[in-house]
Amino acid sequence: MLAIDAPPGQGKTHQPFVHYRCLCSSPGSSATASTKSSSSSIHDHEADSTAAGTSSAADMNIDNTAASSSSPAPSSAGALIVRASPTSHESLFSEHHNPRSTEEIFASGNSSDEHGSMSLSRLYFCDSCGEIRCPKCTQDEIVCYYCPNCLFDVPTASVKSEKHKCSRNCFECPICQNTLSVVSDDPDVSLYTPGMTTAAGQYHLSCNMCQWNSNEIGMTFDKPTGLAVQLQKAEDGLPDVKEFGRLKDHLEKYFRVHGLKQGLPSSLLSSIQSGTLQSLRYVSSTNHKAQQSDDIAHYTPAVQVVEDTENLEKLMSITSLDETTSMKQRLLQLQNQTYSTQRLQPQRIHLRIKKSRRCRSCRHILVNPEQKAQATRFKINLVALNQLPNITIAHIQPMIVQTVSTVILRFTNPRQEEAHVSLEAGDGANPNHGVRILSENFTIAPFNEVWEYEVGTLTAPPGQAQEDVYDKTANSTSIMLYITPVAPGEVKIPLFVTFSFKARKLQTETGSPKLPSQLVLSGAAGRDSMPPAPEVEYVDKKVSFWTVIGFGDAVPTLSS
């Protein structure tokens, strides 16, 4: 009996968690979503991807700023993420905003998946929509470019000509991608000063990690400065780089003539130089097909691809894999993609970006960092953590099937105003574990700086009506839940939270929410949330959202 009832996937244990759901992954009103568990989120993902696929044309018209709409992923240099346009998302949202009956929501129940819900720390809260927004529901915009090694800001104007790479002395090892140092043959050499006489070829690049040295490929420098200029010159002379430039000019001419806004900022294009001539050939042939409808002039590649038999023979005679470059090494040098480790070049380091985020639904700015690369402060930072109650599992009993376990949930209020919380358990989950919430309605005291240092020592402020809750300390209230798992395996429950509080009245609620991006970027929007008027008006706000709370794995009862 025990063996049959054992939880599936015994090797993996599930940790308790509290996840919040953005509207985009919450149970929707569509009928299909309400029957099967997890179908609603799948539906939404599909909708998302189709929106992303079909709206690229719309994207071009909407983006006014040169560098918006998409941003390179931090880890994969040059990867482009084209986001769906806000208009297509608005329709997606309005669907969700339809009033739903509680039965419908509960029927869809626990449709959680790991991707749809996330911890509060990754979410945003748009105070003009009054909704949670996940990173997918925000739109990134580039605020500034900087080098992750020397941390210098790079003006947007020079980003394009420098091909998204640092033009100072920052290089990456072609073997292990660690940062290289400029070293001298002469160990006694002190700081270089211009005008100093140095031995020719005295300086070279060296890797602290894998001991690679640019001497190995015969690369030396006379001076320790201005190496990037030398390297970029060599890079620009490569046939693939030239070919890419030609093709780009060719297509841009077409865009200009037809008055089309370029969908992608061309500075981004320069970082995705697809170096292989094969892909260029592909592009030119597809262009040929499109000629009838779009009348793009036929593109003739300047470089002709020839059968590379020499390379093939060399590769066939290889006895050790160390003699050839790895796929990763080749992909990091798109402009030549050599198979010979001898021909790998040190690379200038790719720039990183700082980005701001907008709500996709109302275009309100959610995150706006300070412009300087090294600053870690934000002019606007509407993260959910500072605005919504933070739910933590304060105490948990082991989960046993058909046995009541006690769980203490703590709700912490980050706001400066008292808040009211009401809870409803979703009962349509599969498996539908027994949930009993002992206090479904309660208040949480406001956050107060003074209490910060005495966590857990203060009781409810005087004058407060004593509520039927488990515990009340400082700005948090704890409540008790009885959980009765019905099946072995991971126990997680959907919980619908309604959070009401008094908020300062927003100026923008009366004004137009669509601010021109230039204005917002210059920091003017920062004052939106803080009206200068001496008397602060308060409005009642009510926010509802789904959470998914996991309590770890339930073990079968011995009696069964």
Next chain:
Amino acid sequence: MDLPIIHYSKSEYIETDTGNKVSRKSVICGSQNIVLGGKTILQTGSVIRGDLKRTGTGHAVVVSVGRYCFLSQGCVIRPPCKTYKGVFSYYPMKIGDHVIIGEGTIVQAATIGSFVTIGKNCVIGRFAIIKDCCKIEDNTVIPPNTVVPSFSIYKGSPGKLVDELPESIQEIYEARTKDRYAKFIPRAD
């Protein structure tokens, strides 16, 4: 989940006026050259080499650690060294506020900013610079002279950027180190 309460033996730890809690089983060399910012915890077996200072100079701060830092069991804080103009020397190290350094990690960085979490069994190479709001995953090697920019998560050997931290990370790390300090309490005995 809430952080668990850590009970320590009252006889093992010394608490300073500013609330630092230092294990008697830690190795503190050259304590006159070490500054602890307050409410910082040095656990059993942690090592700080304040004795490794630049030759010739008199009294100088060699290692400064900020407020609400947590130096886990067996971690080693060792000032970075190099030979410059033929002279071998050690250089001072600065660690910011709200920094957690994991068990068995060796740090030879030049600076570690504030709101930084370094995992277990990491090696932070000589003269590495870790900026504010960073996370270094367990078993990561940060090579010498590496710069880790803000809001990065580094992992691997050599450590590379694998992800970015959310914008709320400063608040999260600050709350976590404060919570850790509040839950590091003497055993009732």
